[in-house]
Amino acid sequence: MSELKIQFKIVTPERLAYESEIDQVTLPIKGGQVTILPNHCSYIGALQPGEIMIKNGNEEIHLALSGGFVEFANNSLIVLADTAERAEEIDIARAEAARTRAEELKKQKLTMNELEYARVAAAIEKETSRLRVARKSHHNTHQIKID
Numbered sequence: 781m782s783e784l785k786i787q788f789k790i791v792t793p794e795r796l797a798y799e800s801e802i803d804q805v806t807l808p809i810k811g812g813q814v815t816i817l818p819n820h821c822s823y824i825g826a827l828q829p830g831e832i833m834i835k836n837g838n839e840e841i842h843l844a845l846s847g848g849f850v851e852f853a854n855n856s857l858i859v860l861a862d863t864a865e866r867a868e869e870i871d872i873a874r875a876e877a878a879r880t881r882a883e884e885l886k887k888q889k890l891t892m893n894e895l896e897y898a899r900v901a902a903a904i905e906k907e908t909s910r911l912r913v914a915r916k917s918h919h920n921t922h923q924i925k926i927d
Contacts, residue, residue, distance in 0.1 A: 783803075784818040784819065784855065785801040785802060785803065785818060785855070786801065786802050786803070786804070786805070786816065786817075786818055786852075786855050786856070786857050787801060787855060787856045787857065788800055788801070788802045788805060788834070788857045788859075789857070789858050789859070790832070790843070790859040790861055790864045791858065791859070791860055791861065792861050792862065792863055792864055793862075797843070797861065797864040797865075797866075798834070798841075798843065798864065798866075800834075800836065801836070802834050802835065802836045803817075803818070803835050803836050803837065804816060804817045804818075804834075804835045805832060805833065805834050805835070805857065806832070806833040807827055807830075807832055807845075807850055807859070808827055808828045808829065808830025808831060808832070808845060808909075809825055809826070809827060809828060810826065810828055813830075816852050816857055818855055819855065820852055822852060822853045823850065823851070823852040823853075824849070824850070824851050824852075825849070825850055826847075826848075826849055827845060827847055827848045827849060827850055827859065827861070828847060828905075829845060829846050829847050829902065829905040829906045829909050830844075830845055830905075830909045831843070831844060831845065831909055831912055831913050832844075832845050832859070832864070841866070842866070842867050842913045842916050843864050843865060843866055843867075843913060844863075844864070844865045844867075844870060844906075844909045844910040844912070844913040844914075845859075845861050845862075845863070845864050845909065846861070846862045846863040846864075846902075846906045846909075847861070847862045847902075847906075848860050848861035848862050848864075863906075865910065865913070866913075867913045867914050867916060870910050870911075870913060870914040872911065872914050872915075875907050875910045875911050875914065876907075876911060878903070878907045879903075879904060879907035879908060879911065882900050882903040882904045882907060883904060886900045886901065886904065
């Protein structure tokens with residue numbers, strides 16, 4: 781008996797980040813998450829920085845996403861992402877340093893205009909999600925504090 785699957789693809793401006801048949805995926809959207817299963821109703825939406833969790837059988841794959849768009853129809857799901865990284869692709873030390881730099885810039889809020897402040901806040905959100913994904917993969921060998 782053949783189980784129904786989703787044809788799933790994540791594309792960034794630089795590469796095809798992921799492509800496979802999957803059982804389900806959970807995506808970060810404004811105000812929370814959406815989980816897409818086979819035969820889900822058609823869906824188009826904006827994605828927030830956060831974590832993508834893919835399930836296929838007993839396998840679970842986590843990716844850090846910095847934002848983008850999703851379209852689902854007829855059991856075909858495409859994510860157009862600004863960036864998407866698997867846990868093993870994330871350099872934890874560099875991500876932590878980038879988050880720290882962004883937080884220091886955020887403290888200088890009084891000297892920033894609204895656009896600069898939004899960019900810094902987005903950078904913090906992106907690096908925090910990257911660290912969460914990396915921590916799930918590296919939790920036994922690295923201790924990372926996520927606020």
